[in-house]
Amino acid sequence: MRCPYCGHLETKVxxxxxxxxxxxxxxxxxxxxxxxxxxxxxxxxMVDLYVKKKDGKREPFSREKLMGGIASACVKxxxxxxxxxxxxxxxxxxxxxxxDTEVPSSLIGDMVMKKLKGIDKVAYIRFASVYxxxxxxxxxxxxxxxxxxx
Numbered sequence: 001m002r003c004p005y006c007g008h009l010e011t012k013v014x015x016x017x018x019x020x021x022x023x024x025x026x027x028x029x030x031x032x033x034x035x036x037x038x039x040x041x042x043x044x045x046m047v048d049l050y051v052k053k054k055d056g057k058r059e060p061f062s063r064e065k066l067m068g069g070i071a072s073a074c075v076k077x078x079x080x081x082x083x084x085x086x087x088x089x090x091x092x093x094x095x096x097x098x099x100d101t102e103v104p105s106s107l108i109g110d111m112v113m114k115k116l117k118g119i120d121k122v123a124y125i126r127f128a129s130v131y132x133x134x135x136x137x138x139x140x141x142x143x144x145x146x147x148x149x150x
Contacts, residue, residue: 003031
């Protein structure tokens with residue numbers, strides 16, 4: 001493991017434990033040259049997932065892109081980074097449990113909306129406005145009515 005501070009290739013593991021998500025191992029490391037400490041997270045590399053877009057194109061599933069979409073919806077909301085990570089972890093876990101390795105983008109969008117609805121209503125509406133491509137104020141009102149009924 002290369003040290004992120006000095007680039008030295010020799011580091012030692014000081015502490016290793018499973019993170020909250022059992023599929024991730026958290027390791028505390030120390031560089032043998034500069035003696036600075038850093039944390040790494042290791043996860044099992046899974047079979048590649050592909051996302052089928054609305055226009056029919058396929059692209060590799062990107063955990064970072066999913067996190068970016070959720071984070072954009074959660075700007076200025078009372079949602080912690082840990083809550084967002086947990087949502088991404090859960091969505092990715094559900095996608096990987098499917099038999100098919102090609103996932104429609106609409107399924108991912110629906111899963112994100114369901115998660116955000118349970119975390120923060122404002123983030124949910126923000127995401128829904130982009131995902132469902134609200135054209136005008138009436139579309140917002142309809143979604144708000146559905147939200148308020150539940």
